[in-house]
Amino acid sequence: MGKNVVIVGGGFVGISVAKKLAGTSFNVTIVDKTNHHLFQPLLYQVATAALSPGDIAMPIRAIFSKQNNVQVILGEVTEVDKTSNRIHLKNGSSLPFHYLILAPGAQYNYFGNEDWEQHAPGLKSLSDALEIRERILLSLEKAEQIIDPEKRKPFLTYVVIGGGPTGVEMAGSIAEIAKRSMMRDFRNIKPDETKIYLVEAANGILNGFDEPLPEKGLQTLENMGVEVMLNTPVQEVQKDGVKVDGQFIETPNIIWGAGVKASPLIQNIGVDTDRIGRAKVEQDLSIAGSPNIFVAGDAAHVKDDKGKPLPGLAPVALQQGKYLGNLIKMNSSTRTPFRYVDKGTMATIGRAKAVADIRGFKFSGFFAWLLWGLIHIFFLIGFRNRFRVFAEWTWHYITFKRGVRLIAKKDDIP
């Protein structure tokens, strides 16, 4: 009877740990609140009607249908009992573990203004993405029906809060949709009526990147017609607009990308956390006093060689997952610390526009965009999704058309 490895979260960490343990005697159980692994880096493309939810998500069960030592449970963890080595689920059941990997991810951080969330959804889950997609499409439909240009202005205005990769990618694709690809379908709206604001509190965007990429990104966005407001903290988010230093921008289309915090689960495991709630872990990603309990991915605070915490990116999560998988398999008395190998960072801004920093070699434009596309397709899980995304992007690049412009909700009909 093999030892039990319980993994909380079916993200990049969870999937790669479980895969590393293929063919071993461990009984692996993955617990997740959703039934699917989500390829987060492309989620903004679902929100902007470029891809279908089914293109970037895959049932966790399906990923492991041939790996018999993996069991998948749809459920929510409410408590971690470190003394009896059990986790408890919302539905009352509990699971014993020899090893526990906590990779519950992060959620958007409204810095104490949680009531802003209803007006300015973040982009973390498929339902977030579909919600944002419906808002944008519905807003265009409403604008099309309003004759008075002043009255329709709010419905042609978009505010993206936060200048990180997600914010930049959202602003870029909204500019594409609203100023270009969709416009031919609307008879009354003129592209130059559309206003897209990217609001950032700091004095620059893409702060994770080294120059000249943030500068290049800024230029590209501005060339696409995005108005980037730097040093501009948000004062108030309301149903019908955003208040930034004095100015009030009237719009129902507000997207939040300003910051994240670790899943609340981390608060309840008795471990030091940083200011955004990430667990401060040991060099082997275990938590102090419990060498068999690990925290990884967006919920973990891990320092790099320069002593600054690693960013919440897919490559970090993947490498941590592989590291933990090997560590559990080896089960050696001495554990070599986790070290992150930075293979580079990149972000797309729009059609044939991207910025990349591959091991210090910085470039942008068409080639960066092509590379971005290939890498993302490569890291997608499953042949079907790779094929679908590749076909969709090709289609899209040739036709400029957005494939998935559907409003499925029944309410909100103008």
Added chain:
Amino acid sequence: MGKNVVIVGGGFVGISVAKKLAGTSFNVTIVDKTNHHLFQPLLYQVATAALSPGDIAMPIRAIFSKQNNVQVILGEVTEVDKTSNRIHLKNGSSLPFHYLILAPGAQYNYFGNEDWEQHAPGLKSLSDALEIRERILLSLEKAEQIIDPEKRKPFLTYVVIGGGPTGVEMAGSIAEIAKRSMMRDFRNIKPDETKIYLVEAANGILNGFDEPLPEKGLQTLENMGVEVMLNTPVQEVQKDGVKVDGQFIETPNIIWGAGVKASPLIQNIGVDTDRIGRAKVEQDLSIAGSPNIFVAGDAAHVKDDKGKPLPGLAPVALQQGKYLGNLIKMNSSTRTPFRYVDKGTMATIGRAKAVADIRGFKFSGFFAWLLWGLIHIFFLIGFRNRFRVFAEWTWHYITFKRGVRLIAKKDDIP
């Protein structure tokens, strides 16, 4: 300044009328409650996780982006004013028309038991299909976690009410999912635990078809493990099950396909209707006393040569749409009556299983299924959707995998 043609409903009728009027001087306006044309014949495949919403739906605007005399309005018609020739929308605006085509379609008919709808959704819109998909997937996830076979039985039980094409296709694909393609992904559930009931009040299924097809359909369903209950009217539908003569079948998975009625809009236009609310129209599909107002598609009661009303099928709607398009274009004083040319009927029951009746030539099995597939791909609108559906079907025929098994809703976590 050309005459105004207003079309209510972006279904098969609406789209084909508007296409017929391409390159004319008519100003065409399509009003629909959703932003997309939905390929209803494949909706059950979205409900059973075979296709994505984006594969069978296309924004109405996108269909006409190159046809400049077509305008699309997302809105709901509240009133038709026959004297002033205007329609009024929910948002207060109104549109004048010279010609009006009412093709609002049908909705499910609960025969006075409207409270059953919440427990037994029908299959008419994308949101219906996604709702049903989530129920089925969630039910399997719950069953997987219940150890006691008696307790998990309800979650492995499915009741489809109504033995028409929709009901048969739903029951068939559920049998495929729940007894076959998905089962390898669930460690605790055995395929033979699954029970699928098809409940029909009449003494046979597929009543629209001539023998031997209904018989063949029945056999196929039973071979697939579907329990077909004939002469079995439903007495009560509750949240947790269905009551049929004495017996109570316990399950949260209830799908309604028992009957339809015309959109309520038809009630308010002052025209004779049949018992399911369809407008009794003249031979040219116009309504009595208003030769410039037409009703077509599922909302119209049109008799065939034998005097029995035409079924609510896509080919009927398509032919009526083309007929009306020509009639308006010609604008001749004498109107030739509409005649439906029956090119045949078909239904799929499962993988490589279908029944077809092409001009009296009746056949079933693999060839019928192949033909069914080709015809449906041919009638899909847009190269992109044809390509995606074709690719998806090929993939799934080879792998047995259902592509789109996603639970996007956040609530209902066990």
